[in-house]
Every structure is written in structure tokens, then in C-alpha cells.
Amino acid sequence: MASCQSAKPTFSKRGETYKSAREIAEEKRQARKQARMAARSGGKGKVASKDRTSRTNVPNARRLDENVATVIQTARSYTGTPYKWGGTTRVGMDCSGLLCTSFQSINVNLPRTSEEQSRFGKAVKPRELKEGDLVFFGANKYNREITHVGMVTEVNNDNEVKFIHASTSLGVIENNLYSDYWQKIFIKAVRPFDD
Template identity: 70%
Template sequence: MKTLFTTSALFIFFLLLMASCQTSQPTFSKRGEEYKSAREIAAAKRAAKKNNRGGGKYAGGVTGTSKDRTSRTRIPKRNLDADVATVIEAARSYTGVPYRWGGTTRVGMDCSGLLCTSFQSINVALPRTSEEQSRYGTDVKTKDLREGDLVFFGSSKRNITHVGMVTEVISQDDVRFIHASTSLGVIENNLYSDYYKKIFIKAVRPPVF
């Protein structure tokens, strides 16, 4: 009798175990659809995201609310230089890090510290302050801006107090740059938004690009 009870208990435990394993299996396709692995689904999502890029939201940026974009000239996407892409990727990895004067880590970043740390990813040592960085490279006109260029802000050319780096040139009036904002931390914004357009001073292309 004891043996029978033990056998029955084991059988019930085995059935429960099988049921829990089945219910925990991930579902990658709906009934009637062709089976796709997790890797295939992830690849499809990346492809869809790439095709739709440019129409979504940007971290901290100013997105257009009007559907009429006929007044904007969209700039064809170009293949980024490997070093430029590496520096931008490094800078974006700090998105959301709070502002901290003199900071160069994930605990806190200031604007020039963000660029110094990002350029270290390609073994380039940038000057430490935004004023010094404004002299590192050649001046660039706003119409010629491209990814990797440094953009500077302040009250005058003699009083540069803030710096960012261009991450994406979408159109003639939509140029994204990443920087360490004193209020929002590391974030991306549109250079041509009302606020930044008023305090923009100059742009510089680092000699390494």
C-alpha cells in the first residue's frame, strides 16, 4: 500500500513538472504561422527599427509635431567613419547619467568630461575644458555640420561655457547633439531648438576625424 502511494505521488509530481515546463516555454510564433527562432525575431525587429529610423522619438530631443515636412530638406544618411561611430556610441552609453561638475564617470558627468571620456574610446586625449576644446580642430559652418563635430555654447565667443557633440544630421533644421545638461544629465537635443539656437557660438571638427 505504501509502495502504491509512493508511486502515485511520484507520477503526479512528474505530471506537474511536465506541465510547468510546458507553460514556461517561450512562444515565438502564433498558431498557424511559420516558426521563427528568437534570433530570427530579434533580427526582424532590428531591420524594422532601422527602416523606421528617423520618424520616432529621440532622447531628450525636440521632435516635430507637424506632419507637413515639405519645408525641410532631409539630408541623405552617410556611412559614418568607424572612429566617429565609436565615439558616438561611447557618448550615448552615458545617456541619463546625471550632471556633476568635474565628473567623468557614470556617477556624474559634466559637458567637457563627457567628450573627454567618449574620445578615450579611440585613444584620443581631448583638452579638459569646453573653452580649450573649442580650439581643438578647425571651425565648421553650421550648414556643413556632420556627425562627430563639436558644438559650443555660451554668452559670447570669449565666454564659451558648454559643449556637445553632433550625433545625427537629420535635416537642415534638425541636427542632434549629445551633451551633459546641468538639469537633465546626459541627453540629446536639437541644435536648432529655440534655446540652443540662441546660445550657440561655434562648431569645430576635431583633427582626428
């Protein structure tokens, strides 16, 4: 967890170059694409149909990217963990620590603060939100300084977008982005993964 404490990217091996979440996700996406193509060319019709069937069992009739699903599952495993400023463990964690720790499950080192995380990825309009997108908030409706972050976990319709975050009063919890409270302090959203 030590890498979460620094805003500077850390590398797991000496001499290894830094890769963004986009680059890592793209490499994995390409590997899966090649595996699918190899399976199809092998003449196994069952493989392709089995793949199509599995996609229909996922919310919104689409299969979540494996990286996104892993990060969301990791974040949800901390549900109920109490809030602790600067925390990154089950003893306690803050909002940016939750995301930093969750992204480590796919070997991606997010910056440590919510303000720095707001620059990690491309901007997304609220109506285009997807699972895995990061959402950022201010302290109140008059403050445009980013002080809080969460991650989208479910997009059910235009009126319900769930996100997970570390609340100062309730710890790690999921809320609806479109509730009045969160809409008043919402500032922006970014997508750390490429489409």
C-alpha cells in the first residue's frame, strides 16, 4: 500500500516504464480480441455463441470490461470500512485512498489525492457515464474546488447512477449520483479507461 501514499507514479520493476490505465486496459483489450479471433478461426462455433450468451447476463445487456469489473469488485469489498483521513486499509480509508487501493488490483497506480485523480483520464459528460468512471465533488454547491471522489459502479437509467465512495460519516458506501445532495456538489467526471 505504500505506493498509494505518493502522488508520484511508482514502478513495480526497476527500469519499467510507466503505463496509464488507458494503456494497460488497451493492451488487455487487444489480447482478449486476439484470443476471440483465434477461437473463432478454430471452427468452434460454441465458443462464439457462449461468449454472446454471457454478455446478456450483465447489466445493460453488455459485458463489463474485466478491468472495470475487478476494480469495482475490489472497491465493494471495502463496503462498511470506516472513514479515516489518509487511510488505505480495512482499518479505515478516505475517498481517494479507496480508489487508489481499488485500482491497485489491476496494477494501476492512481495519484493519491482526489484533485490529482480528477486529471487522470478524459472528461465525461454526466449523461455518458459508465461503470468505472470517476466522479468528483466540491465541499458545497458554491465551491468548485475538488474535495471528494467516487467511482461509478452501476448505470441503471437516467435517474440512477450508483457510485462508491468513502463518506466521512458512513464510511465506504454506495449512493445515487442523481440524489439532490450529490447533484448540488457534483463538479466533473473522468474516464480512466479508454472505450
